[in-house]
Amino acid sequence: MLKVEFYGGKGGVGKTTLSTARAHYYTKLGKKTLLVSTDPAHSISDVLGVQVGSKIKGITPLLDAIEIDPEEEANLYIDQIRKDLNSILSPVVLEDVNKQLRAAKIMPGTHEASLFDKMIILMDMYKEVYDVMIFDTAPTGHTLRLLTLPELLIEWFDGLIKKREKIVKLKAMLGLKDIDPILTRLKIRRETFLKAKDMIRSENTSIHLVMNPEKMPLEETKKAMRFLSDANQPVSEIIINKILPTNIVDTFFKNKIEKEQEVISEVKSLYKDIKITEIFMLDQDMDSDSLNRIIDLL
Amino acid sequence: MKFLENIALFFKGALNFNRKAYELIEKDLRQEEDNFLLAARADLLGLNFPTMYYMLELLPYMVEDEENWIKRMVKRKSIWEERFSDLDMDP
Ligand SMILES: Nc1ncnc2c1ncn2[C@@H]1O[C@H](COP(=O)(O)OP(=O)(O)OP(=O)(O)O)[C@@H](O)[C@H]1O
Ligand SMILES: [Mg+2]
Numbered sequence: 048m049l050k051v052e053f054y055g056g057k058g059g060v061g062k063t064t065l066s067t068a069r070a071h072y073y074t075k076l077g078k079k080t081l082l083v084s085t086d087p088a089h090s091i092s093d094v095l096g097v098q099v100g101s102k103i104k105g106i107t108p109l110l111d112a113i114e115i116d117p118e119e120e121a122n123l124y125i126d127q128i129r130k131d132l133n134s135i136l137s138p139v140v141l142e143d144v145n146k147q148l149r150a151a152k153i154m155p156g157t158h159e160a161s162l163f164d165k166m167i168i169l170m171d172m173y174k175e176v177y178d179v180m181i182f183d184t185a186p187t188g189h190t191l192r193l194l195t196l197p198e199l200l201i202e203w204f205d206g207l208i209k210k211r212e213k214i215v216k217l218k219a220m221l222g223l224k225d226i227d228p229i230l231t232r233l234k235i236r237r238e239t240f241l242k243a244k245d246m247i248r249s250e251n252t253s254i255h256l257v258m259n260p261e262k263m264p265l266e267e268t269k270k271a272m273r274f275l276s277d278a279n280q281p282v283s284e285i286i287i288n289k290i291l292p293t294n295i296v297d298t299f300f301k302n303k304i305e306k307e308q309e310v311i312s313e314v315k316s317l318y319k320d321i322k323i324t325e326i327f328m329l330d331q332d333m334d335s336d337s338l339n340r341i342i343d344l345l
Numbered sequence: 346m347k348f349l350e351n352i353a354l355f356f357k358g359a360l361n362f363n364r365k366a367y368e369l370i371e372k373d374l375r376q377e378e379d380n381f382l383l384a385a386r387a388d389l390l391g392l393n394f395p396t397m398y399y400m401l402e403l404l405p406y407m408v409e410d411e412e413n414w415i416k417r418m419v420k421r422k423s424i425w426e427e428r429f430s431d432l433d434m435d436p
Binding site: 124204206207232 | 367370371373374377378380381384385395396397398399401402403404405406407408
């Protein structure tokens with residue numbers, strides 16, 4: 048059964064570092080793992096030290112990676128529709144529809160939807176191929192918000208399907224054609240979203256929030272926790288990253304260390320049922336050695 | 346004689362009724378099609394839901410309905426005429 052993990056959190060807290068480390072962690076357990084970047088400012092290439100791109104790429108025998116390009120996905124989808132239209136429309140109407148399609152490529156919501164589609168396709172198509180799929184998300188809600196998309200879409204599609212069924216029924220009463228390709232497509236889409244909802248809601252899917260041990264990030268994390276719990280999407284783990292080691296004796300850091308420990312205590316007392324993972328601030332730049340040190344802490 | 350006349354009248358009435366029913370259903374159909382297009386193309390109303398993305402794939406099937414719809418929207422009067430002709434609103 049495919050295990051799916053989403054890593055979310057504010058900008059720069061360490062999502063990419065930690066999701067990459069987790070991916071390596073699973074491969075060390077012998078699990079075939081796919082690391083997926085959904086952040087347009089892809090940085091898993093940097094951490095992995097390999098240029099990844101929008102096709103699945105082998106990194107190590109057990110680790111593959113991919114950087115989803117929402118723009119490319121949207122273009123593929125829209126260009127296919129354009130091709131379908133080409134064969135049935137008169138040039139005049141076509142020009143008009145083409146204008147709409149070009150606008151659609153940049154309309155609000157397009158890249159969210161194309162990213163969401165690709166995520167669902169990966170989860171569904173490769174569920175037999177991988178043991179674990181790890182999603183490194185873009186800063187703030189965005190991707191996590193996408194997890195609540197199926198509910199919205201199912202509701203919307205249910206409404207449309209009802210309307211369409213009425214039309215089909217009326218047409219049948221008039222003896223007009225009874226197969227309706229629109230109804231068929233609507234139903235196929237609803238099926239996909241139902242499947243997506245099941246996959247996201249599955250107990251094999253988990254959300255991991257990354258934060259740094261400071262007051263502001265704590266508030267952000269509380270907000271994210273509230274949003275996700277309202278959306279019925281429980282968080283499995285909070286990773287507190289870049290914690291100053293407590294054995295520093297320098298007086299300059301003493302105060303800062305105390306403050307950090309206060310935040311950590313608060314997180315622990317607020318979220319007793321959630322796994323809290325503590326990762327220390329490393330004294331060196333991120334390279335394979337420091338990544339290994341983090342993997343050992345996971 | 347009376348009997349045959351009655352039968353003739355009966356069928357005439359039935360046919361008339363059928364035509365009337367047909368028109369009513371046609372009118373319903375028009376209305377439902379308008380409703381559907383309006384909902385499916387909610388972007389015209391400024392809703393920027395990702396739903397629009399999924400509506401795009403319906404375009405190849407909707408263009409025909411849509412052309413008629415737009416024509417009818419342009420001739421808006423005809424929509425209201427169609428919809429309200431069965432309501433006796435004349436003074
Ligand atoms: N435990 C750590 N110790 C030291 N440096 C760290 C640690 N974790 C992450 N970093 C460094 O912090 C920076 C930000 O980390 P990373 O890119 O993983 O964050 P991110 O949350 O993915 O950022 P973004 O929101 O921009 O995607 C990087 O330079 C990384 O090397
Ligand atoms: Mg990142």
